[in-house]
Amino acid sequence: MLSIESLNSGYGDFKVIQNVSLRMERGQAAGILGPNGHGKSTFLKTVCGLLRPDSGKVEFKGEDVTGLGAAAMASRGLVYVAEDRRLFNDMTVHENLMLGAYLPRAQKVRSRNLEFVHALFPRLAERRSQRAGSLSGGEAQMLAMARGLMSAPDCIALDEPSLGLSPKLTATLMDAVVEINRTGITVLLVEQSLDLIRPHLSKVWRIEEGALKRENPAAILQDMEV
Amino acid sequence: MSVLDSIRSSASGKTVNDVDHGSVQQAGFLRRSQIAFATSVACLAGLGLAIESNYLLHILILALIWCVVVASWDLLMGYAGLMNFGQLVFFAVGGYASQMLALQAGLGALPSLFVAVAASASFGLLVGLPCLRLRGEYVALFTFAVHLAFPTLLQLGRNHGTGGSAGLMGGQPLELFGYSLTSADKTAWFFLMLAIASFCVWLIYFVLLRGRMGLAFIALRDAEQAARVLGVNEVRYRLLSFVISAGLTGLAGALYANYLGVIAPTVLGNEFFLIAMTMLCVGGMGRFPGVILGAFVITIGNELLREFGEYRLLILGVIVVASTIWLPHGIAAWLKIPRLPFRTRL
Amino acid sequence: MSEAIFILVSGIITGTVYAVFAAGLSLVYGTSRILNFAYGSFYMMAAYLAWFLVVRLELNYAVAAMVLLPALFLIGLVVDHLVIRRLRQSENWKLVSMMGTLGLALILDNAALVAFGPEQRSIPPISSNVVQMGPMFIGVQEIAIFFIAIVAIVALELFLRTAPLGQAMRAVSQDMQGASMVGIGVDRVFAVAFGLSLVLVGIAALTLSPVTLVSPQAGWPLFLKAFVIVVFGGLGSINGALIAALILGVTETAVIYYLGTSWTMLVWLLVLVIVLMVRPKGLLGVWGV
Numbered sequence: 077m078l079s080i081e082s083l084n085s086g087y088g089d090f091k092v093i094q095n096v097s098l099r100m101e102r103g104q105a106a107g108i109l110g111p112n113g114h115g116k117s118t119f120l121k122t123v124c125g126l127l128r129p130d131s132g133k134v135e136f137k138g139e140d141v142t143g144l145g146a147a148a149m150a151s152r153g154l155v156y157v158a159e160d161r162r163l164f165n166d167m168t169v170h171e172n173l174m175l176g177a178y179l180p181r182a183q184k185v186r187s188r189n190l191e192f193v194h195a196l197f198p199r200l201a202e203r204r205s206q207r208a209g210s211l212s213g214g215e216a217q218m219l220a221m222a223r224g225l226m227s228a229p230d231c232i233a234l235d236e237p238s239l240g241l242s243p244k245l246t247a248t249l250m251d252a253v254v255e256i257n258r259t260g261i262t263v264l265l266v267e268q269s270l271d272l273i274r275p276h277l278s279k280v281w282r283i284e285e286g287a288l289k290r291e292n293p294a295a296i297l298q299d300m301e302v
Numbered sequence: 303m304s305v306l307d308s309i310r311s312s313a314s315g316k317t318v319n320d321v322d323h324g325s326v327q328q329a330g331f332l333r334r335s336q337i338a339f340a341t342s343v344a345c346l347a348g349l350g351l352a353i354e355s356n357y358l359l360h361i362l363i364l365a366l367i368w369c370v371v372v373a374s375w376d377l378l379m380g381y382a383g384l385m386n387f388g389q390l391v392f393f394a395v396g397g398y399a400s401q402m403l404a405l406q407a408g409l410g411a412l413p414s415l416f417v418a419v420a421a422s423a424s425f426g427l428l429v430g431l432p433c434l435r436l437r438g439e440y441v442a443l444f445t446f447a448v449h450l451a452f453p454t455l456l457q458l459g460r461n462h463g464t465g466g467s468a469g470l471m472g473g474q475p476l477e478l479f480g481y482s483l484t485s486a487d488k489t490a491w492f493f494l495m496l497a498i499a500s501f502c503v504w505l506i507y508f509v510l511l512r513g514r515m516g517l518a519f520i521a522l523r524d525a526e527q528a529a530r531v532l533g534v535n536e537v538r539y540r541l542l543s544f545v546i547s548a549g550l551t552g553l554a555g556a557l558y559a560n561y562l563g564v565i566a567p568t569v570l571g572n573e574f575f576l577i578a579m580t581m582l583c584v585g586g587m588g589r590f591p592g593v594i595l596g597a598f599v600i601t602i603g604n605e606l607l608r609e610f611g612e613y614r615l616l617i618l619g620v621i622v623v624a625s626t627i628w629l630p631h632g633i634a635a636w637l638k639i640p641r642l643p644f645r646t647r648l
Numbered sequence: 649m650s651e652a653i654f655i656l657v658s659g660i661i662t663g664t665v666y667a668v669f670a671a672g673l674s675l676v677y678g679t680s681r682i683l684n685f686a687y688g689s690f691y692m693m694a695a696y697l698a699w700f701l702v703v704r705l706e707l708n709y710a711v712a713a714m715v716l717l718p719a720l721f722l723i724g725l726v727v728d729h730l731v732i733r734r735l736r737q738s739e740n741w742k743l744v745s746m747m748g749t750l751g752l753a754l755i756l757d758n759a760a761l762v763a764f765g766p767e768q769r770s771i772p773p774i775s776s777n778v779v780q781m782g783p784m785f786i787g788v789q790e791i792a793i794f795f796i797a798i799v800a801i802v803a804l805e806l807f808l809r810t811a812p813l814g815q816a817m818r819a820v821s822q823d824m825q826g827a828s829m830v831g832i833g834v835d836r837v838f839a840v841a842f843g844l845s846l847v848l849v850g851i852a853a854l855t856l857s858p859v860t861l862v863s864p865q866a867g868w869p870l871f872l873k874a875f876v877i878v879v880f881g882g883l884g885s886i887n888g889a890l891i892a893a894l895i896l897g898v899t900e901t902a903v904i905y906y907l908g909t910s911w912t913m914l915v916w917l918l919v920l921v922i923v924l925m926v927r928p929k930g931l932l933g934v935w936g937v
């Protein structure tokens with residue numbers, strides 16, 4: 077489904093991700109674990125086309141998608157849900173969801189997906205005509221995930237959905253992640269802690285800076301089959 | 303290490319040792335560029351003695367006037383991060399002030415020159431003040447609006463001595479040390495302009511930008527938040543750069559008016575603006591000596607293009623667009639000059 | 649009293665056309681953050697094309713519009729592809745795009761000078777009839793301008809609210825990265841916005857050039873006005889631009905009526921200074937910078 081080979085990425089001269097490889101099978105749910113500032117987010121952004129890799133290879137559904145932009149990734153079914161949500165704040169919740177289904181492939185299954193996300197997050201159905209910018213943190217995160225689901229992904233990449241949320245809300249979101257995976261969508265989840273969801277994950281990696289030297293923030297991925 | 307030094311090192315992501323090493327390199331680079339600068343001035347002086355053609359001297363005088371304008375412009379756009387598009391207004395203010403004082407107030411040419419510089423510097427202060435509150439595009443909008451509205455001001459001032467669309471013609475030649483510089487005396491004008499342009503370029507690039515002001519601009523550009531927190535006085539330096547830039551450009555305008563014996567609203571017209579833009583784009587902003595080279599290349603190139611007649615300005619426009627696309631750093635990028643201490647992101 | 653009504657009516661008519669024109673500048677800035685300095689020169693070019701179609705080819709207005717507007721849309725796509733897109737990809741795109749579009753403006757000005765010469769051209773009005781409305785007489789031309797402009801604004805607003813591409817434009821203007829994450833081709837949206845802005849320029853050119861004259865420098869005053877309107881209304885906000893344009897249209901008419909035409913540019917500049925000092929981000933701006 078998703079195969080990454082010796083990926084290198086960073087910001088200009090500042091290398092963050094070094095030589096990272098991983099593989100995921102269709103329908104799997106996997107997690108990447110690591111403390112703040114060790115490149116979890118950079119890695120996910122590179123895979124999903126928001127950052128250009130310096131070198132390495134990303135393969136999705138057997139196709140080489142290295143270096144494609146985020147829109148091209150989304151149209152192939154690899155959808156990124158950002159930690160900072162990236163909602164359209166001046167639009168309503170409903171408009172945000174409809175824009176999630178912007179791509180033709182998503183438009184075909186729009187009403188079915190809308191039902192699914194409303195069932196998954198009933199709160200969004202209640203807030204349907206509210207401005208996205210006025211949502212609470214938890215609701216905004218639900219909307220970000222729901223908008224990602226509206227794009228009809230084959231694989232959804234979730235970047236720290238629990239960031240800044242209460243334990244209770246985090247539990248709700250993790251239940252939703254399990255639910256999403258149950259519908260057959262491949263899930264790649266990046267978090268600081270995977271305690272709540274670990275039993276449901278088929279693979280967990282740890283991303284860590286090798287040393288504290290800025291020039292060499294080696295990202296070591298350990299395959300810790302659980 | 304001063305506050306600014308520490309900002310510089312943090313901004314460039316280097317350790318303290320690196321900076322020390324860097325400043326050794328810098329010192330060498332500074333000496334080399336000073337030598338190169340002095341040599342260039344000396345060569346130009348030699349050229350001025352060798353050239354007998356009045357036409358060629360005239361072109362070089364214009365190029366030197368342009369040097370002052372684009373160097374002052376570069377101080378704002380290339381270094382201070384102020385997207386000012388109203389530079390030629392300062393030029394016009396200087397030119398008009400000196401002509402109006404000389405023709406209407408009967409002031410001598412030299413005192414007029416000084417008052418003109420003061421007038422344009424004050425005008426720079428006036429334009430600069432609102433810009434301090436504005437960011438990026440809004441500075442560009444505001445200053446360009448001033449540029450667009452200024453000709454109508456000159457029209458409205460017809461009854462107050464601006465001469466309307468015909469401009470102001472005449473005036474006494476400049477007298478320096480008992481020597482009278484008439485427009486016909488090209489060699490004398492060439493050396494006067496060479497002295498003034500060298501002084502302005504030296505002042506901007508070797509004094510101001512290598513001093514605290516330059517460091518403050520680097521700090522503000524590379525690590526704006528950090529610089530603010532550490533107390534770099536952004537307002538003071540930006541305003542100061544506006545005033546100096548406007549004053550020097552006004553000096554160029556006053557000299558231009560005195561040299562040609564005329565100033566007219568055309569200095570704010572399509573052609574002047576286009577020529578100045580071409581110098582900035584082709585030369586490369588924020589990369590000394592980019593715009594200086596641009597001034598010479600384009601002044602001479604503009605003369606060569608005259609054989610294309612009415613297509614000349616069209617060609618210059620194409621050069622501007624082409625260079626912004628394919629040569630965003632200007633010809634300065636070809637020189638491979640080490641960019642310390644101006645770690646330019648341009 | 650009738651004087652005040654005259655200024656109000658005439659100012660509102662001018663204001664709606666200004667709103668159409670300024671909306672295009674706002675649209676391009678709102679989506680791509682590119683400040684198009686060539687916008688006034690595109691107006692000038694569109695006015696010459698309109699003159700060419702109406703006067704030289706003697707087409708009627710409706711046919712001229714049907715030729716002109718799609719042509720301008722295509723020109724917009726081409727210019728975006730050849731110039732604007734490359735400027736946007738530059739490292740220092742903000743400054744480079746300003747210099748580049750200014751260069752583009754000067755190319756268009758000088759091309760017009762070469763092609764049409766410096767003399768001013770005029771386009772005959774759509775109709776020179778006058779109708780009586782209460783105490784005042786109003787030209788059919790003015791009424792036509794007003795309705796065309798209103799239709800254009802309503803159509804634009806509808807497009808942005810309901811059409812998928814219009815929604816995508818709003819999405820891009822609110823969060824470019826978010827838009828690309830849902831699969832919106834951001835470059836395509838930029839290109840369409842640029843093309844659309846030239847269509848709005850074309851509508852302004854068709855309605856304004858019978859009233860004003862066409863010359864190679866004609867774009868600049870209008871460009872300054874559009875700037876002031878957009879800043880007044882907040883860069884990137886179409887509704888803000890409409891309100892600002894109406895206020896400033898009436899102001900301008902009053903200035904012309906009481907002080908004379910030569911004062912208009914200075915008053916616009918003054919308004920700009922005041923607006924920038926009071927609210928550096930525009931009075932009604934939502935997207936800001």
